[in-house]
Amino acid sequence: MKKVEVQTIVNNTLNKIKILDIHTHLFPPQHEKYYLSGLVETLNYHYLIAELFVSTNINIEKFKSLDKLQKAEVVWNELFDKRTPISEACKGVLTILKSLSIPIKDKNFSQINKLYCGLKLTDKEIFKKSNIDSIVMTNNPFNEDEWSIFSSKAWDKKRYRSSLRLDSLMLEFNKSISIAQNFSNETSNKSIQIIDYLELCFQKSQPIYAAISLDTEKFREMLKSDLWKEILKWLLRKNLPLSLMLGVKRGVNKSFDEAGDGIGNIDLKDLSKLCNNYPENKFLVTCLSLNDQHELTVLGRKHQNLKIFGFWWFMNQPSIIEPILKMRIDLLGLSLIPQHSDARITDQLIYKWSHFKKILSSVMIENYEHLIKKNYPLSKEIINRDLNNLLSDNAKNFLRIK
Ligand code: HDL
Ligand code: ZN
Numbered sequence: 001m002k003k004v005e006v007q008t009i010v011n012n013t014l015n016k017i018k019i020l021d022i023h024t025h026l027f028p029p030q031h032e033k034y035y036l037s038g039l040v041e042t043l044n045y046h047y048l049i050a051e052l053f054v055s056t057n058i059n060i061e062k063f064k065s066l067d068k069l070q071k072a073e074v075v076w077n078e079l080f081d082k083r084t085p086i087s088e089a090c091k092g093v094l095t096i097l098k099s100l101s102i103p104i105k106d107k108n109f110s111q112i113n114k115l116y117c118g119l120k121l122t123d124k125e126i127f128k129k130s131n132i133d134s135i136v137m138t139n140n141p142f143n144e145d146e147w148s149i150f151s152s153k154a155w156d157k158k159r160y161r162s163s164l165r166l167d168s169l170m171l172e173f174n175k176s177i178s179i180a181q182n183f184s185n186e187t188s189n190k191s192i193q194i195i196d197y198l199e200l201c202f203q204k205s206q207p208i209y210a211a212i213s214l215d216t217e218k219f220r221e222m223l224k225s226d227l228w229k230e231i232l233k234w235l236l237r238k239n240l241p242l243s244l245m246l247g248v249k250r251g252v253n254k255s256f257d258e259a260g261d262g263i264g265n266i267d268l269k270d271l272s273k274l275c276n277n278y279p280e281n282k283f284l285v286t287c288l289s290l291n292d293q294h295e296l297t298v299l300g301r302k303h304q305n306l307k308i309f310g311f312w313w314f315m316n317q318p319s320i321i322e323p324i325l326k327m328r329i330d331l332l333g334l335s336l337i338p339q340h341s342d343a344r345i346t347d348q349l350i351y352k353w354s355h356f357k358k359i360l361s362s363v364m365i366e367n368y369e370h371l372i373k374k375n376y377p378l379s380k381e382i383i384n385r386d387l388n389n390l391l392s393d394n395a396k397n398f399l400r401i402k
Pocket of ligand 1 (some may be wrong): 213
């Protein structure tokens, strides 16, 4: 097979493959209060807010007092008019506007926003444009208002799959236990009360994995806790993998609110211990710091019950993805789950996946060229199988879902 043939087949295949996006903060439009879409929401993304705060000397408290439309206009004027929108988060907005054929030359924010609103874009159109088959939501059973989605039947459960996000058990235990107690007949044992509530939530939401984000001390606390010993046993009984998102430090700058989280340390020896101590449980793991990526990938070769995934948050930058994706493939072959979008606004699916697929294309073409030079009989079927595994089936097989 010639190089030009490989390029054509890889790119044509990538344009067709239906993607399973295994970690997002998206909700269906039927969950009205939590469904985010459009240019105003996209410009209110906390990645852009952080960039606004550190690129200008804007008064943060005054900015926070604005409504979303006013904030979006400030972000547009400061980051896209007065400055060059060259960061990954800014480029993402430009990708969305271009993909929707919305011109920005000689137009102000209101004119651009008017054109955008005129499209009346639906989630289905965005999923279709981005080739997304389904996404996994982040569902917190200890946020009763957000959890109310599971009281309604009127949304597409195939397109929006659920997860069981358990950070509240580490970050606000008292609030969590007070909710759980209302759903358990147990009167004293807190672990039983929590497990009873999680069982109820499992029946109601049918999650495909449980998840928690942790820094070192929280991870150590979890590993020592009797409650988490019971939760891991319960997860095993439910055949539910646990997604660990490691190395976050919440509230590095509290005045930045959601944009104020940063990188915390993590000791991946603790992860290896967990995989050894719970060999029947399955762990889906991503790390926030570039410093942890090589060790995490090597651990991906040491534990059958560990699957590494995605370029999480501060890792989701093209300048980092390319070298780390190459390292992961060098060490793991094509057994990994290379990406998730972490999208918070549905429209972001358009850029988060097109930006990643561009890098995936060049990394796969380079690898396939190495194989051709070694007389490996590469074929269109092999390329299709590989890309389908990377963007969908590796996750489905690990999560045991269709
Ligand atoms: O904890 C998480 O799931 C993170 O993805 C946070 O939501 C973070 O704010 C984020 O959106 N990262 O992309
Ligand atoms: Zn997330």
